[in-house]
Structures are given as C-alpha cells and as structure tokens.
Amino acid sequence: MNKVLLLFLLIVSAEGFGGMPRAALGSKVGVSGQVVRKVGGKVLLRNLILPTLYSTMQPGDLPSNPSPPPPSDPPVPPPKKMDDRLYTLNKTIIDTVYDIICFVYKDKDYPRFFVLETVARVPYFAYLSVLHLRETFGDRSGGERMRTHYAEADNELHHLLIMESLGGNDSIIDRTIAQSMAFGYYWYVILVYFVSEQAAYHLSELIEDHAFNTYDGFLKKNEAKLKTLPVPDIARKYYEEDNPFLFDLFCTVPETDEETGQFSKRRPKLNSLYDVFVNVRNDEREHWKTLCNLVQYEDMKGPPGGVVGSKVIGTQLDEDLREKRKLEGGGLGDFKNPFE
Ligand SMILES: *[C@@H]1O[C@H](CO)[C@@H](O)[C@H](O)[C@H]1NC(C)=O
Numbered sequence: 527m528n529k530v531l532l533l534f535l536l537i538v539s540a541e542g543f544g545g546m547p548r549a550a551l552g553s554k555v556g557v558s559g560q561v562v563r564k565v566g567g568k569v570l571l572r573n574l575i576l577p578t579l580y581s582t583m584q585p586g587d588l589p590s591n592p593s594p595p596p597p598s599d600p601p602v603p604p605p606k607k608m609d610d611r612l613y614t615l616n617k618t619i620i621d622t623v624y625d626i627i628c629f630v631y632k633d634k635d636y637p638r639f640f641v642l643e644t645v646a647r648v649p650y651f652a653y654l655s656v657l658h659l660r661e662t663f664g665d666r667s668g669g670e671r672m673r674t675h676y677a678e679a680d681n682e683l684h685h686l687l688i689m690e691s692l693g694g695n696d697s698i699i700d701r702t703i704a705q706s707m708a709f710g711y712y713w714y715v716i717l718v719y720f721v722s723e724q725a726a727y728h729l730s731e732l733i734e735d736h737a738f739n740t741y742d743g744f745l746k747k748n749e750a751k752l753k754t755l756p757v758p759d760i761a762r763k764y765y766e767e768d769n770p771f772l773f774d775l776f777c778t779v780p781e782t783d784e785e786t787g788q789f790s791k792r793r794p795k796l797n798s799l800y801d802v803f804v805n806v807r808n809d810e811r812e813h814w815k816t817l818c819n820l821v822q823y824e825d826m827k828g829p830p831g832g833v834v835g836s837k838v839i840g841t842q843l844d845e846d847l848r849e850k851r852k853l854e855g856g857g858l859g860d861f862k863n864p865f866e
Pocket residue numbers: 687690691695696
C-alpha cells in the first residue's frame with residue numbers, strides 16, 4: 527500500500543516539476559519531426575508511451591510564442607493530427623459505452639440524460655484536479671484554462687440539476703450506475719491527462735459530440751410535446767437570472783450574429799421546456815468547439831475560420847477548410863457545424 531502511494535507521489539511530483547517550465551519552453555520540434563516537450567521525465571514518458579500521438583509538424587509553421595495570435599494578422603498553425611489507431615480505439619470505447627447506456631435507457635429519456643450528464647462532467651473535474659496539482663508545484667500556466675474548465679463544469683452541473691428537476695434521479699439504480707461510472711471515469715481521465723492532454727481532451731470531444739446529437743435527436747422527436755411543458759425553475763435561474771459571467775467564459779468561440787454581423791453573446795431566452803433543451807444542446811456544442819481547439823491547437827479559442835472535429839483532421843475536408851481560411855483571411859462567420 528505504502529509503495530503504491532510512494533509511486534503515485536513520485537509520478538505526481540515528476541509531473542508537477544516537469545510541467546513548471548512549460549510556458550517558458552513551449553514546444554520544440556524533434557529530429558523525427560515529432561513535437562517533443564523539453565521537460566525532463568515527461569519527454570521519456572511521452573516518447574516511450576505515446577510516440578505516435580503527436581503528428582508531424584512543419585518547423586516553419588510553429589508559432590514563435592505560445593499565446594493566441596492577435597486577431598488582426600492570424601497565422602494559422604497546422605492542426606495537430608491524431609494517430610489513426612488511437613483515434614479508432616477510443617472512438618470505439620466511447621461509442622460502445624454510449625450505445626449501451628442508450629440501449630438500457632431507450633424508453634427513459636430523463637434518467638438517460640441524468641446518467642450522461644453525471645458522467646460527461648467529470649472530465650472537467652479531472653482536468654482541474656491535475657491543473658491544481660501543477661499549481662501546487664509552481665506551474666501557473668493553466669490559469670485561463672482552469673477558469674474555463676470551471677465554467678464548463680458549472681454549466682454541466684446545471685444540466686444535471688435540470689435533469690434532476692425533471693425526475694431523472696428518481697431511481698436509486700440509475701444513481702448508482704451513474705455515480706459508479708463517474709467515479710471510474712474520473713480516475714481514468716486523470717491518468718490520461720497526465721500522459722497526454724491532447725488524448726484526454728479528445729475523449730471529451732467525442733463525448734460532447736454524442737451529447738449534442740442526443741439532445742438534437744430528442745428535440746426533433748418531441749418538439750410538439752416539449753413546447754407545451756413549463757420551464758424548470760433551475761433553468762430559469764441559470765440561463766436568465768444569474769450573472770452571465772461564467773456562462774460567457776465557456777463560450778470561447780463566439781459566432782457572428784445573423785443580423786448585425788457582429789460577434790454575439792449567447793443570451794438564452796426560455797418560453798418552454800423546448801427552449802431549455804435547445805440551450806442545453808447548444809451548450810454541448812460550445813464545449814465541443816473549445817475541446818476541438820484544445821486538441822488541435824492547444825488553445826481554447828483556436829484560429830479564426832471555424833471549428834472542425836478532430837476526426838476529419840488529415841482528410842480532404844481538413845485541406846479544404848485550410849484552403850478556405852487562407853482565402854478568406856479569417857473571420858469566424860463561416861463556423862461549420864459538423865453535426866448537420
Ligand atoms: C434528486 O434531485 C433533486 C433536485 O436536484 C434533489 O433535491 C434530490 O435530493 C435528488 N434526490 C436524490 C435521492 O438524490
């Protein structure tokens with residue numbers, strides 16, 4: 527037992543100290559063209575355990591400074607690609623778990639959403655835990671990210687509270703299933719995040735994609751009924767009455783307003799339960815966009831020109847998008863909704 531604890535502390539402190547000079551050092555292009563972080567034991571870990579995760583990058587394309595580029599003259603760094611096998615493996619795992627949940631809960635929408643929301647929010651707890659731990663050892667570089675991850679966790683909490691207010695948490699069996707899965711998944715994400723942030727963010731990208739589609743399908747199927755149902759108090763409080771600071775914080779990729787052409791802030795309005803689910807669904811898309819940018823650019827805002835799921839990176843669609851970005855010189859107006 528003591529040995530296990532010692533090992534854990536060792537790993538943890540190696541990570542903590544290793545993470546310290548991260549911001550100062552940035553990325554370095556290795557001989558083989560792989561992105562290598564010049565941080566002690568972590569190089570070993572990354573190169574031995576996940577040698578293929580990071581794809582090749584052109585040395586000339588690397589941004590010279592790790593902070594997001596100014597909007598006026600945006601150099602678009604090439605998106606990082608994912609190893610095909612890792613991508614397929616994890617997609618298979620996530621898809622299978624998701625399909626099982628949907629099969630077990632096929633006629634019980636609110637309990638299903640309760641289970642999904644309980645599990646889908648723990649990755650944000652895991653990211654925050656690891657980033658807090660790094661702070662303990664002096665690495666403050668995760669500050670902005672921590673605020674956003676907290677805002678996302680808070681948003682997911684309110685999704686959960688909405689599902690509870692609709693009776694999703696009524697059965698002790700559902701609560702037990704949801705909480706056991708969430709407990710296991712929390713520690714799994716902690717481990718993956720230690721080894722590779724990109725991999726951990728990618729897992730959540732897949733989950734948020736499912737979440738969006740789940741709510742979208744539910745809305746299409748039950749539109750008429752949902753429009754006759756009342757708005758839960760908790761939804762009104764969160765979306766309409768609370769200070770929108772935290773809400774705006776997780777909307778890292780604003781979209782342009784159709785009428786004015788200006789970047790618009792999302793200001794949800796609720797007339798029925800239908801609108802509540804529209805907002806929940808759109809929140810999942812905000813999470814998804816932020817995660818795509820973190821996977822591909824290690825940045826929450828990403829370059830201008832739209833967000834593309836990591837799965838299409840490296841395919842023809844990706845080439846088309848980059849071509850388009852070059853032509854148009856940026857502008858978020860052409861946000862591409864991959865779900866349509
Ligand atoms: C179910 O959710 C409601 C609303 O959040 C909460 O008040 C209640 O305590 C929960 N029930 C259980 C058994 O956890």
